[in-house]
Amino acid sequence: MTSGHDPVRSRRTTERKGDVRERAILDTCEALLARKGYDAMTVGDIAQGAGITRGALYFYFGSKQDVVTALVARTVGHLWERSRATAQTEDPRQAIAAAMQRTVELWNAHGLVMRTAIDLSLTVPEIGELWNHTADLFITAITAVLERAGIQPGTAPEHAAAMARALCWMIERTFYHASQESREKLQEASATCEHIWLTSAGLTA
Amino acid sequence: MTSGHDPVRSRRTTERKGDVRERAILDTCEALLARKGYDAMTVGDIAQGAGITRGALYFYFGSKQDVVTALVARTVGHLWERSRATAQTEDPRQAIAAAMQRTVELWNAHGLVMRTAIDLSLTVPEIGELWNHTADLFITAITAVLERAGIQPGTAPEHAAAMARALCWMIERTFYHASQESREKLQEASATCEHIWLTSAGLTA
C-alpha cells in the first residue's frame, strides 16, 4: 500500500519493520476478539495470527492486556478525532439529532472494541481511564446541549450535569446491547434515546 | 438465625453437612469478590477461605464460574422475592418513587454481586440469562408504569416498551457506577434517574 515514490529528500523511511508488525498484532487482536472473545483469545493465538511466535510478541507488548489496551487506545483515538470535528449547531434539537447520528456511526464502526473497552474497564485500570475520559467528553457535550435548551446548570441531582451523566450511561448501555444485535436495532435504539433526551431537555415535540 | 427448637416429629435434619459447606463457599466467594475482584480470586483462595482443599471444592462446584454463578443465583433469588412483594400503587408518581427507593435498597444490599453479575454477563452465559431475566422484570414493571401514565403502548422506538428498556439500562448503569462510590452518590443518582423517568412519563413536575 502507499507505494513509496519516495520523493527527493523525503522524510526518512521512519516506517520501521516493527511498526508494521505492531499494526498486524493489533489487527489480529481485533479479529480474534470478534471471533472468540477476550477470554478465549490466547497470546499464542494473537502471535500466530500476526505471523510470529509468542516470544516475539512479548517484544512489542508486555502482556495480553497491554495488547488490548493498545487496541482500545487506537480506536478511542479515532473517536476523539471524530468528536473534535463536531460542528457546534446552535439549535438544541439539531444538535441532539446530529449527536445521535454520529454516535450510531461510531458504534457501527467500532462497536466491538467499544464493548470490549467497557467490559474490561474494571479489570484493566488503563482501559478504565481511557473509557472514562471518552465518556466525559460525551457528558460534557450533553451537558452543554441541555443547558442551551434551558435546563438549569449545576451539579445538583436534577440539574444539567447529573442529568447528562445519566443520559450518557443510558446511551452507552442501550447501544452496547443493540450493537450486539443488528444495525436496525441500533437505529431503533438511537431513536428511543433521542426521544428521551429531547423530553428530558424539555423539548417535547 | 431461626434457631431450631426442633419440635416433635420435625422434618428430618435435612441439613446435610455439605449444605453448610456450600453456603460457606458462597459466603467466602462473596467476601473475596469484594476484597480482590473476580480475576484475582483463585479457586484455591475460595477453598482455603471455606476451610477445605481445592479438590474438595470441586466436589461441590464444577468450576470457579460455577461458584460465582451459584452466588449470583442466590442473590438474584432475593431480588425476585423482593420484587414479587411489590405493592402495586395506582398513582404513577408514587409507583415511580417507590420503585426507585426499592432499587436503592437493592443496590445498597447487593451492589457487589449485582455488579459482578453484570460484568460476567457476556463471558458466562448462565449468568447472562439470570441477569437478563432480572432486567426483564424491571423493564416490564417500568413499561406498566409508563402506560398507566399515558405513554402510548407498543414496541415502536418511541412507545412504552422501548422507552422502558432504555430507562432500565440508564438505571442499571447509573447505579452500577454510583454504587461503587458511596451510599450518598447512590441516593443522588436515584434522584436524577427518578427525575428523568418522571419527565419521560410526561409527569413534568
Next chain:
DNA sequence: CCAGGGAGTTTACACAGTGTCGATTTTTAT
C-alpha cells in the same frame, strides 16, 4: 452391634497458558 454405602475429603497428576531469558538472526544506518 457392625457391615456396607454414600457423602465428603485429600493428595497427586496432567495440562494449558503466561511471562522471562539468553542465544541467534535480521535490519538499518553509516
Next chain:
DNA sequence: ATAAAAATCGACACTGTGTAAACTCCCTGG
C-alpha cells in the same frame, strides 16, 4: 562492509485449572 539496534526464536519456570483414585467418616438397615 560492518557494527549497533531491532526483531525473533526456543526453552524454561511458574501459576492456576480440572481430574482421578484412594482414603475417611458417619449413618443406617439388618
